[in-house]
Amino acid sequence: MRAARSPYTRTKRFNQSTRLWQGKDHVFSLLSEEEHLARRARMAAGCSGKENLSLESSIDVHIEERIALIRSNNVGFGKPFGDVKADRDLNDYLEAEETGLAVLLQWPTPPAKVMGLSEKGLVSFGRMFATARELVHDRLKRDTSGKSDMFAPSFATRGGGIISDAEARNLTYMQAVIKEGMRVHPPVTTTIGKRVPDRGDTVVINGKLVFLPGGVNDSQATLAVQHNKRVFGEDVADFRQERWLLEKDERKLAEMNRANELNFGYGRYQCLGKSIAMMEIGKTVFEVG
Numbered sequence: 002m003r004a005a006r007s008p009y010t011r012t013k014r015f016n017q018s019t020r021l022w023q024g025k026d027h028v029f030s031l032l033s034e035e036e037h038l039a040r041r042a043r044m045a046a047g048c049s050g051k052e053n054l055s056l057e058s059s060i061d062v063h064i065e066e067r068i069a070l071i072r073s074n075n076v077g078f079g080k081p082f083g084d085v086k087a088d089r090d091l092n093d094y095l096e097a098e099e100t101g102l103a104v105l106l107q108w109p110t111p112p113a114k115v116m117g118l119s120e121k122g123l124v125s126f127g128r129m130f131a132t133a134r135e136l137v138h139d140r141l142k143r144d145t146s147g148k149s150d151m152f153a154p155s156f157a158t159r160g161g162g163i164i165s166d167a168e169a170r171n172l173t174y175m176q177a178v179i180k181e182g183m184r185v186h187p188p189v190t191t192t193i194g195k196r197v198p199d200r201g202d203t204v205v206i207n208g209k210l211v212f213l214p215g216g217v218n219d220s221q222a223t224l225a226v227q228h229n230k231r232v233f234g235e236d237v238a239d240f241r242q243e244r245w246l247l248e249k250d251e252r253k254l255a256e257m258n259r260a261n262e263l264n265f266g267y268g269r270y271q272c273l274g275k276s277i278a279m280m281e282i283g284k285t286v287f288e289v290g
């Protein structure tokens with residue numbers, strides 16, 4: 002359904018309602034498959050360590066900041082949020098996540114725009130994006146020479162004391178812990194539906210042929226995928242990293258890995274930031290651990 006040449010498409014209801022500006026698309030809101038593919042191809046360079054040679058070193062800088070933040074309860078905007086000390090969501094960021102996503106997922110597009118996703122919206126989800134946009138605009142005003150990041154890939158590097166991605170990926174036990182963490186607590190459980198093609202489709206579910214009518218949305222139930230007893234065994238509810246290390250059956254292990262990777266979606270819609278995310282998680286878990 003999400004494979005390269007699949008006739009399934011994105012949905013107006015979900016993807017387009019994530020637009021931040023009227024009539025202006027970002028990579029996730031684009032409905033035209035052609036435009037989406039072209040935009041992905043352009044962005045992939047910035048997200049890849051092959052073309053963006055300074056990707057890892059720039060991530061290290063942020064990891065160092067994050068580790069310092071974790072150790073100091075401080076933040077990267079020059080002053081602490083103060084949430085931990087006050088034991089309150091002082092800047093409404095947690096509230097923004099909760100209400101913003103609820104508005105996005107449950108409301109039809111027009112009210113969702115007014116309520117949540119507009120930068121001047123009534124809930125702070127949109128305002129959170131406004132802050133992010135200001136930071137990006139500020140970054141674009143500054144000189145890019147000698148500085149490298151996702152906006153300006155260059156050969157400039159800055160090594161830190163942070164573990165390298167290659168080393169982190171070789172730490173088999175730690176990677177098993179990370180996979181298990183993403184299995185037990187999948188980071189994205191939103192139902193990012195795809196539209197069944199107009200002619201409908203017949204699929205096999207539990208050995209039975211099932212007809213899906215054209216125009217309906219199918220979604221991936223991520224939590225159910227990561228807790229599928231047929232794939233992971235009877236002890237799915239347990240956090241047991243050894244399941245990734247002790248499985249002798251290679252086909253079974255491959256099936257478990259495929260299911261776990263679905264956390265990032267699949268095929269032409271797969272998360273563009275997958276390697277960045279896995280790099281960041283590996284480095285952070287190692288440095289904090």
Ligand code: HEM
Pocket residue numbers: 028029030041048188189193264265266267269270271272273274275277278
């Ligand atoms: C553990 C962390 C992450 C998880 C689990 C995750 C998961 C996902 C999922 C499920 C999708 C949607 C797939 C679909 O439409 O069917 C997605 C899309 C996307 N993700 Fe991530 N993501 C993560 C981190 C990141 C990071 C760090 C970045 C950027 C650096 C990123 C950038 C994107 C982009 C740009 C898309 C849209 C791709 C497209 O429109 O074709 N993600 N992600």
